[in-house]
Amino acid sequence: MYREILGKAKSKLKGGGGDKLKLIPLGGLGEIGKNMMALEYDSDIIVIDTGLMFPEEEMLGVDLVIPNITYLKQNKDRVRAIIITHGHEDHTGALPYIFPELPVPIYATRLTQGFISVKLKEHRLLNRARQKSIQPGEKFSIGKFKIEFFSVCHSIPDSAGLIIDTPLGTVVHSGDFKLDYTPVGGRVSDFSRLALVGEKGALLLLSDSTYVEIPGYTPSEQVVGKALERIIGEAPGRVIVTTFASLISRIQQVIDAAAKHGRRVCIAGRSMEETARMAQDLGYLKAPPGMFCRLEEVHSMPPSGVVILTTGSQGEPTSALVRIANLDHRHIRIVPGDTVVISATAIPGNEGLVNRTIDNLFRQGANVVYDRLSQVHVHGHGSQEELKLLISLVKPKYFVPIHGEYRHLSLHGALARSLGVPAENVFVLEDGHILEIDRDGARSAGKVDAGNVYVDGLSVGAVSGVILRDRQLLAKDGMVLAVIAIDKSNGSMVGIPDLVSRGFVEAGGTEALMEKGRQVVVKSLDHTGNKPLEVSFIHNKVKESLGKFFHQETGRRPLILPVVVEV
Amino acid sequence: MYREILGKAKSKLKGGGGDKLKLIPLGGLGEIGKNMMALEYDSDIIVIDTGLMFPEEEMLGVDLVIPNITYLKQNKDRVRAIIITHGHEDHTGALPYIFPELPVPIYATRLTQGFISVKLKEHRLLNRARQKSIQPGEKFSIGKFKIEFFSVCHSIPDSAGLIIDTPLGTVVHSGDFKLDYTPVGGRVSDFSRLALVGEKGALLLLSDSTYVEIPGYTPSEQVVGKALERIIGEAPGRVIVTTFASLISRIQQVIDAAAKHGRRVCIAGRSMEETARMAQDLGYLKAPPGMFCRLEEVHSMPPSGVVILTTGSQGEPTSALVRIANLDHRHIRIVPGDTVVISATAIPGNEGLVNRTIDNLFRQGANVVYDRLSQVHVHGHGSQEELKLLISLVKPKYFVPIHGEYRHLSLHGALARSLGVPAENVFVLEDGHILEIDRDGARSAGKVDAGNVYVDGLSVGAVSGVILRDRQLLAKDGMVLAVIAIDKSNGSMVGIPDLVSRGFVEAGGTEALMEKGRQVVVKSLDHTGNKPLEVSFIHNKVKESLGKFFHQETGRRPLILPVVVEV
DSSP states (O other): OOHHHHHHHHHHHTTEEEESSEEEEEESBBBSSEEEEEEEEETTTEEOOOOBBBOTTTTOOOOEEEOOOOOHHGGGEEEEEEOOSSSHHHHHHHHHHHHTOOOOOEOOOHHHHHHHHHHHTTTTTTTGOOEEEOTTTTTEEEEEEEEEEEOBBBBBTTTTTEEETTTTEEEEOOOOOOOSSSSSSSSSOHHHHHHHHHHOHHHEEEETTTTTOOOOOOHHHHHHHHHHHHHHHHOOOOEEEEEOOOOOOEEEEHHHHHHTTTEEEEHHHHHHHHHHHHHTTTSSSSSTTEEOOGGGGGSOOOOOGEEHHHHHHTOOOHHHHHHHTTOOSOOOOOOOTTTEEEOSSSOOOOOOHHHHHHHHHHTTEEEEEEETTTTOOOOOOOOOOHHHHHHHHHHEEEEEEEBBOHHHHHHHHHHHTTTTTGGGOOOOTTTOOOOOOOEEEEEEEEOOOOEEEEEEETTTEOOOOHHHHHHHHHHOEEEEEEEEEEOOOOTTTEEEEEEEEEESSSSSTOOOHHHHHHHHHHHHHHTTTOOOOOOHHHHHHHHHHHHHHHHHSSSSEEEEEEEEOOO | OOHHHHHHHHHHTSSOSSEEEEEEEEEEEEEOOOOOEEEEEEEEEEEEEOOOOOOOSSSSSSOOOEEEHHHHHHHGEEEEEEEEOOOSHHHHTTHHHTTTTTOOOOOOOOOOOOOHEEEEEETTTTOOOOEEEOTOOOEEEETTTTEEEEOOOOOSTTTTEEEETTTEEEEEEESBBBOOSSSSSSSSOHHHHHHHHHHHHHEEEEEEEETTOSSSOOOHHHHHHHOOOOOOOOHHSSSEEEEOOOHHHHHHHHHHHHHHHOOOOEEEEEHHHHHHHHHHHHHSSSSTTOBEEEEEGGGGGGGGGGEEEEEEOOOOOSSSHHHTTTOSSOOOOTTTEEEEEOOOOOOTTTTHHHHHHHHHHHTTOOOOEEETTTOOOOSSSSSSSHHHHHHHOOEEEEEESSSSSSHHEEEEEHHHHTTOOOGGGGGOTTTTTEEEEEEEEEOOOOOOOOSSSEETTTTEEEOOOHHHHHHHHHHHHOOEEEEEETTTTEEEEEEEEEEEEEEESTTTTOHHHHHHHHHHHHTTTTTTTTTTTOOHHHHHHHHHHHHHHHHHHHHHOOOOEEEEEEO
């Protein structure tokens, strides 16, 4: 109690409200994807990551979901920089939408910058962006923050975590990471550097919670290399491998295995071609001369001399692999003896698409190898023992689990407590919850606007809950349109109303139902005597009476849309 | 060649076309669910299982999916019986829709009959059904088929497979099965009986492919009992367990663990209450006297004296567990110290709902234990080694993998070949594909109508591909209605068209867009000179011009619905 009072007094002496560090998660806490947070000290705000999320099932027709940046726009003059930890969509994808609102310098490692540049170029924003390329270990200052990137292993090269010195102490942000003692073509996670931080003790650790449910350690990327090499070595005919376009270490392993077994590699699918070219240009992907061949050449090559690398690992309907599976690809048809390797795992929500693709490949006669049958994929996030190692090395005073749905954050919080972080120093936050730290301690300190902003077609944020609810209603039982003509001279109904439906009942064979429906409308507007019909009255009556009638007759509840035409 | 000719001659002598066994899968081959098949010999058809499937993501608004029985209706006079292997929905759920069309006797074991009776009663069909209760080992004849049920272990008691003697040889149908040497309150899978069949060699084996991707053996149900007992024993407060209502062995294990630790059990959720009562009445569920308590009593009992068994293992929105997770249950609120056990796994498609429920329970402060954290669930289907054992014991001449998506069937076919079944005797069929067997061999023999029949509201089969496509269009970008008034005396447009939208753009703030849209309609109908406007012309013009305009302006493609009113 005494310390608390003293603390308050001190803070008052310093000018009340200053000398505070604020952490404001704006995405990725309570969901998988659209990772983004703000870190704030006095008049300086830095933004870490600007990710997108793909829409969930009930977000009908939405193309992308990005974070709500109302708070940052309101404090635009204090936002100093955007820092990106790695090149995945869930950390970079919202940048083309957010950067125009917050045109500050963008800090990232070299390959991450490559990914960002491709993205900004597509949105014609590249020449406006001030990009700063930062090496791991290099220190730079932004306002009161002194920042250093440290290398982490993840399923994309040049991934980084952040060591951020603030006047109150050091903040460590893990990025997306796993421990991998034998990574492919990349640096190991720099736990030695973190041990030095932990020596003095860190103020706050923010750590990736994605795989906290999994006990033990995540296997090394090398494991997949062995499986790929065996499969490519033993395959009697062509081998078609699909993986994430950004998983450059996997592409490298496919190239290495192909080279070893005298096969050439051909890439099918725009995003993978582009990524491979960019990664080669920057020196992150290496291939012997003459290794690559064009898709058109495949037919004239012996099947045992070919590996085709393709997009479509998530069953994306327009990807090369899905076209192949559906007999719809311009150059490639499955022939007996083909082996297809799905070197990926289905992202939650994509299971159906991926399974359907595998089924169709089997139907075409391919031998399909996927994660449930062979270790042809490992993921890029640390499991429980790796998460424990990070906490133990960094020795944080405060701990905030990041990147995960609520159960992941909650379990990661429990893990930290089991390692001795005091329960009151573990903060399981969600998007928009502010954590405030000063010399007196740390506490929840209110909320800012956070949540989903929907990108649909050309518009950002123009799709609201109302629109989604209407789409859900329309999707469930379709709609019935009732056109009612009113004589504007006396407000009486003219003729018989017309009913038009979509997605409700078959066009043919339901004339009797629609005829009865028209009578229901007539009857519902009948008892008004000689008073003129008002539009709002018609709307309510028609919705009520037709809704009830159709539900009785069909058990369905179409959206009823009355249209009143004055004639 | 000689034998083949001889065989054909013989078959001719016998009257051409007779003496053939036909297998006609009508559901469950190429998908998970709605298991159903017909077995046909001469003038006798038996139907095995009548399952339903829950709609997939793109089947918008559909309630249930059942098999297409056109073929059986066309051959109604030859259908002798419906045989149900066990009480799960994917084997029984279509019965209320199919039985009225095919009112033949229904054969099942005793508990399966109990499940069927509940279902038929709900649909007011119970008194019309002739149900035959069959014990495993008991033999009965239907036309030329001699049938015997044999016990199998599965995640519902009284599950059976079928041994069917035909004039051409013995057909073995595995049902849904696993090997479990130590089942809970049920019989072991009767592999000894199958060894006797295999001694003489079976003609055809039909075997469950659901878990063919998993190597090794599926663990025994006992494993879960140990985990449940430990969790219930160690929990500081109340324990809430959810599982499938039909998983009676699991309910039994919860009751046993509760009894051992001096807790009483309370059931929340109608389907579980009903199933538990029925299983108790039939002697399949045993509880010490005074074991059960009512939900209203829970408040007055010490937390460490309570186990609550609840529905909601699939995150069903109206289930007891989901209401609890959403602070929406009449009697139960999560309090600190509560442990929730999800003793189930998410059925494909339900992952999102289940994860959201777990997240919300953590948010309420519960300690949630689920399959990724502890072995609180095992499934009911055999893994690779069990499937191998079945094939090795039965020694079938022909093999048809059943119950599974195409990749499962394909992999199961490969497994049979790896055990020595000749490749040409393995038939990977799909729904509707006829397999014909006679003394000359086996072959694909054409197709019958098969596929999905949608149940939506009160109607069966009235929702077609057209309706679903319209719902998908409506769901994607909503709709815009264009009301155009035409003077019927001269076919010219009257006034300015009206536009109404739903699920497309916000009602407010888009007046400018809609105003421009109205002008687009006017302009598109303008250049016709003095010719009267025809309705079909208006429809096409308005759809084309408005569709193009809205796509340019918004990047979206709403369904355009022109309505022409003649005034």
